[in-house]
Amino acid sequence: MIAHSTSESSEAYIALGANLGNREQTLLEALTLLNEHPHISVLRCSALYETEPVGYVDQPAFLNMAATVSTSLTPELLLAELLSVENQLGRVRDIRWGPRTVDLDLLWMHGETRDTELLQLPHPRMGERAFVLVPLSDIVPQDEASGLHTFVHASLSVLDGKDGIQRWKTCNWPTESGHSGS
Numbered sequence: 001m002i003a004h005s006t007s008e009s010s011e012a013y014i015a016l017g018a019n020l021g022n023r024e025q026t027l028l029e030a031l032t033l034l035n036e037h038p039h040i041s042v043l044r045c046s047a048l049y050e051t052e053p054v055g056y057v058d059q060p061a062f063l064n065m066a067a068t069v070s071t072s073l074t075p076e077l078l079l080a081e082l083l084s085v086e087n088q089l090g091r092v093r094d095i096r097w098g099p100r101t102v103d104l105d106l107l108w109m110h111g112e113t114r115d116t117e118l119l120q121l122p123h124p125r126m127g128e129r130a131f132v133l134v135p136l137s138d139i140v141p142q143d144e145a146s147g148l149h150t151f152v153h154a155s156l157s158v159l160d161g162k163d164g165i166q167r168w169k170t171c172n173w174p175t176e177s178g179h180s181g182s
C-alpha cells in the first residue's frame with residue numbers, strides 16, 4: 001500500500017520565486033493555495049526579496065521568499081502539491097532557469113532525504129543560492145536541532161556575498177493573501 005500521509009506532521013521549508021506578472025500577488029496566492037490543502041499549514045514566511053537573475057541572466061528581476069509549512073504528507077506528495085500550485089498559477093516550462101510566473105522548490109524536510117530524478121532532498125543547489133539562503137535565514141530558528149540553521153549560515157558565509165539581493169517588503173500573508181480564484 002502506498003502511504004499518502006503519516007499520522008504525524010513534519011516541518012518542511014519551501015523556496016518561492018517569481019519574475020513574471022504580478023510577482024508579489026502570485027507568491028502570496030501560492031501560500032494561500034498551499035494553506036488550503038487539508039494536510040498543509042503555512043507556519044512562517046520570510047520577507048520578500050528582489051533578486052538579480054542567476055544562471056540565465058537575460059530575464060527580469062525575481063521576487064524570492066521562503067516559507068515553513070507543517071504537513072503530514074510524504075515528501076513526494078508535498079512536491080506533487082507544489083507542482084500543482086505552480087500549474088494553477090500558470091507556470092509554463094520552457095527555458096531551464098528561465099522566466100516563470102512562479103517556482104516552488106522543496107528545500108528541506110525534517111528527517112527526510114531523497115535522491116531520485118523526481119525528488120532530491122535536501123534540494124541539491126540550495127547551498128549555492130543566496131536568493132534561497134537569505135530568505136531562509138529569516139525563518140530557520142536558531143535553536144533548530146537538525147543542523148539547518150548551521151548549514152544556512154555556513155553556506156552564506158562562503159558565498160561571494162549578498163550582492164543582488166535587496167530586502168523588498170515584509171510579507172503580510174495571510175493579511176494580504178492574494179486571490180485564490182474563488
Ligand SMILES: Nc1ncnc2c1ncn2[C@@H]1O[C@H](COP(=O)(O)OP(=O)(O)OP(=O)(O)O)[C@@H](O)[C@H]1O
Pocket residue numbers: 079093096097098103104105106107117118119120121122123124125
Ligand atoms: N527538491 C526539489 N524541489 C522541487 N523540484 C524538484 C526537487 N528535486 C527534484 N525536483 C524536480 O525538478 C523538476 C524541475 O523543477 P523546476 O522546473 O522547478 O527546476 P528549476 O527551478 O528550473 O531549477 P532548479 O531545480 O535548479 O531550481 C521538477 O519537476 C521536480 O520533479
Ligand SMILES: Nc1nc2c(c(=O)[nH]1)N=C(CO)CN2
Pocket residue numbers: 016017018051052053054055056062064097098103131
Ligand atoms: N534571482 C533568482 N535567480 C534564479 C531563480 C530565482 O528564484 N531567483 N531561479 C532559478 C531557477 O530555479 C534560476 N535563477
